[in-house]
Amino acid sequence: QVQLVESGGGSVQAGESLRLSCAASEYTIDASRCMAWFRQAPGKEREGVGTIYTGDDSTYYADSVKGRFTISQDNAKDTMYLQMNSLKPDDTAMYYCAAKRGFSDSGSSCRSTWADGTFDYWGQGTQVTVSS
DSSP states (O other): OOEEEEEOOEEEETTOOEEEEEEEESOOOSSSOEEEEEEEOTTSOOEEEEEEETTTTEEEEOTTTTTTEEEEEETTTTEEEEEEOSOOGGGOEEEEEEEOSSOOSOHHHHHHHHHHTOOSEEOOOEEEEEEO
16 A cells, blocks of 8 residues: 655754655656645645656746745655755645656646645655744
8 A cells, every 4th residue: 555654844943944755655656656745834724835747857836935945756765855945934834745646647737636636645744843
């Protein structure tokens, strides 16, 4: 059964960096997969952070994180990453990774899935807290 396990969260000061990891089991990343990061702050709706289509490593980001966050993947480790730089207090949230069952045919298809939030597998989340 597919499992996604996030790690790397923590408490940092504004302006600092963190790198989150999402380790997948029973789910190989070295294929045309669609994976993503989401976050949810207390009292707020879940927000898409960004997505990666592993077929060509194309990525897409929410405007709120564009230029500061970077998604990457290491298919040898079946792990996706979220590098977060210049963190702000507004980035405080529980961060979740997600993956779509099967294979996607393009980055645009992956972005549609991300926009709809219709991923099949979700991790348990890792907390990121940014203080000013």
